[in-house]
Amino acid sequence: MSSIRNDHEVARDLATEAGQQLLRLRARQGFDEPEVLRTLGDRTSHEFLFSSLGRLRPSDAVLSEEGADDKARLSARRVWIIDPLDGTREFAESGRTDWAVHVALWENGELAAGAVSLPAQGTTVSTVDPPWLPDERPTEQRLRITTSRTRPPEFVQRLATQLGAEIVPMGSAGAKICAVLLGIADIYVHAGGQYEWDSAAPVAVAHAAGLHTSRIDGSELSYNRTDPSLPDILVCRPELSNMLLASIRGVAERDGADPHAAG
Numbered sequence: 010m011s012s013i014r015n016d017h018e019v020a021r022d023l024a025t026e027a028g029q030q031l032l033r034l035r036a037r038q039g040f041d042e043p044e045v046l047r048t049l050g051d052r053t054s055h056e057f058l059f060s061s062l063g064r065l066r067p068s069d070a071v072l073s074e075e076g077a078d079d080k081a082r083l084s085a086r087r088v089w090i091i092d093p094l095d096g097t098r099e100f101a102e103s104g105r106t107d108w109a110v111h112v113a114l115w116e117n118g119e120l121a122a123g124a125v126s127l128p129a130q131g132t133t134v135s136t137v138d139p140p141w142l143p144d145e146r147p148t149e150q151r152l153r154i155t156t157s158r159t160r161p162p163e164f165v166q167r168l169a170t171q172l173g174a175e176i177v178p179m180g181s182a183g184a185k186i187c188a189v190l191l192g193i194a195d196i197y198v199h200a201g202g203q204y205e206w207d208s209a210a211p212v213a214v215a216h217a218a219g220l221h222t223s224r225i226d227g228s229e230l231s232y233n234r235t236d237p238s239l240p241d242i243l244v245c246r247p248e249l250s251n252m253l254l255a256s257i258r259g260v261a262e263r264d265g266a267d268p269h270a271a272g
Contacts, residue, residue, distance in 0.1 A: 015122075016114050016116075016121060016122040017122045017124075017135060017136045017137040018137055019062075019065055019066070019112075019122075020112040020113065020114060020122045020123055020124040020135060020136070020137075020210070021112075021124040021133055021135035021136075021137050023057075023058055023061050023062070023065075023112050023124075024110045024111065024112040024124040024125060024126035024133055024135070024210070025124070025126050025133045026057070026061075027054045027057050027058055027093065027110045027112075027126065028109075028110045028126035028127070028128030028133070029128060030053060030054065030057055031050055031053065031054055031094065031100065031110065031128055032128045032129065034046075034049060034050060034053055035050075035100065040101060040102070040103045043101035043102070044101075046100070046101040047094075047097045047098070047100065047101045050093075050094045050097060050100050050101070051074075051075050051093060051094050051097060052075065053093075054075075054093030054094050054110060055073055055074075055075035055076060055091075055093040055094075057093075058073070058091050058093055058110075058112065059071060059073060059076060059091075062089050062091075066087070066089065068087070069085070069087040069088065069089055069114075070082035070085035070087065070088040070089070071088070071089045071091065072088055072089070072090045072091070072205065072206065072233065072237065073090075073091045073092075073093060073206065074091070074092050074093065074204065074206045074207075075093050078237070080235075082233060083233070083235060085233075086116065086117060087114065087115070087116045087117075087121075088114070088115045088116075088233045089112065089113065089114055089115075090111075090113045090114075090115055090205055090206050090209040090210070090232060090233070091111060091112050091113070091206060091210075092109075092110070092111035092183070092206035092207060092209075092210070093110060094108065094109075094110065095108060095109045095110070095111055095181040095182060095183045095184075095206075095207060096108030096109055096180040096181025096182075096183070096184060098159070098180065099180035099181060099184075105129070105180065106127070106129035106130045106184075107158075107179045107180035107181055107184035107185075108127075108128075108129065108180055108181050108183075108184065109125050109126060109127050109128075109181045109183030109184050109187070109211075110125070110126040110128065110183075111123075111124075111125055111183050111206060111207075111209065111210035111211065112124050112210055113209035113210035113212075113213050113232075114213075115209065115232045115233045118233075120209060120212060120213040120216065120232060121213075122135075122136050122213060123135065123136050123209065123210040123211070123212070123213025123214050123217075124136070124137070124210060124214065125183045125186075125187055125210050125211050125214060127183070127184060127187060134187055134190055134191075134211075134214050135214060136213055136214055136217045139190075139214055139217040139218035139219075140190045140191060140214075140218050141218075142190075142218050142219045142220065142246070143192070146195065146246060151173065151174065151175050152172055152173070152174035152175070152195050152196060152249075153174060153175045153176075153177050153193075153194040153195050153196070154168070154169050154172075154174050154175070154176050154177065154194065154195070154196045154197070154198060155176075155177040155178075155179050155185040155188045155189065155193075155194040155196070155197050156176060156177075156178065156179075156185070156197070156198065156199060157178070157179075157185075157199065157201065158178035158179055158180055160201050162198075162199065162200045162201045164200060164257070164260055164261065165198060165199075165200075167260045168198065168256060168257060168260050171256055171259070171260060172256060174195075174196070177193070177194050182197075182199070182203060182207040182208055182211065182242075183207075183210065183211045185197045185199075186208070186211035186212065186214075186215055186244050187211060187214075189215065189220060189244050189245065189246075190211075190214065190215055190218055190220065195245060195246060195249065196243075196244070196245040196246075196249065196253060197242070197243070197244040197245070198225065198241075198242070198243050198244075198245075198253070198257070199241060199242050200225055200240065200241035200242075202238065202239075202240055202241075203238070203239045203240075203242065204237050204238055204239060205232050205233070205234070205237040205238075205239055206237070207239070208230070208239060208242055209232050211244075212230055212242075212244070215244050219247065220244055220245065220246060220247065221243070221244065221245050221246065221247045221249070221250035222242070222243070222244050223242075223243050223250070223254075224240070224241055224242065224243070225241040225242070225243050225254070225257050226254070226258075227250075227254045230242065243257070
């Protein structure tokens with residue numbers, strides 16, 4: 010992998026190669042010991058991505074779910090934010106395809122590049138060539154909201170009821186945001202708590218493709234902060250954003266409930 014490749018290509022190529030390594034590990038290890046497979050998957054992908062970025066971008070900082078948080082990143086101009094295996098639970102379940110590898114670059118306060126590999130789906134979406142977003146969605150089509158299959162926020166069910174929307178449960182955050190990118194769903198909303206590595210790469214691609222990305226109060230998503238936790242997120246088609254933000258506020262105010270309460 011040439012060090013002269015641009016950042017978009019580096020993100021795409023590293024996410025794709027890490028995903029291929031995880032597929033080989035999955036095939037070799039099998040599913041009889043899921044905890045062992047999860048541990049090996051996290052470690053194998055992290056070591057590959059961390060060493061590759063050290064070789065290709067030695068001056069850049071790295072924030073990884075599986076690595077120690079070096080606070081020197083806070084004064085760095087460029088920080089790679091990676092989730093070596095997003096959807097570890099799904100990775101260790103036979104037949105599941107909703108797990109991913111995330112590689113994003115934060116530069117000077119903004120997400121500058123990103124890629125999400127969906128290895129079991131045979132695809133990588135990236136800022137090299139973001140997915141094409143259709144101009145319109147069929148107005149008669151029922152809205153589809155993708156949310157956590159294991160920890161869905163209670164308010165998402167109330168929101169879906171208000172909108173008459175269908176809930177599409179999925180594993181990793183990357184897979185859920187990619188479902189919106191690829192037209193499998195219309196909305197991803199989550200308020201159960203995440204970390205920056207859960208969303209940085211898919212948000213970079215979603216933003217490049219023209220989707221709306223924000224907190225559930227409409228404020229901007231912010232990365233490379235002292236505390237890398239990220240309480241909530243909304244990703245949707247841009248024409249739905251105002252309606253959804255108003256609906257989220259309405260559900261919270263009407264029920265007097267905290268949207269961040271777990272379901």
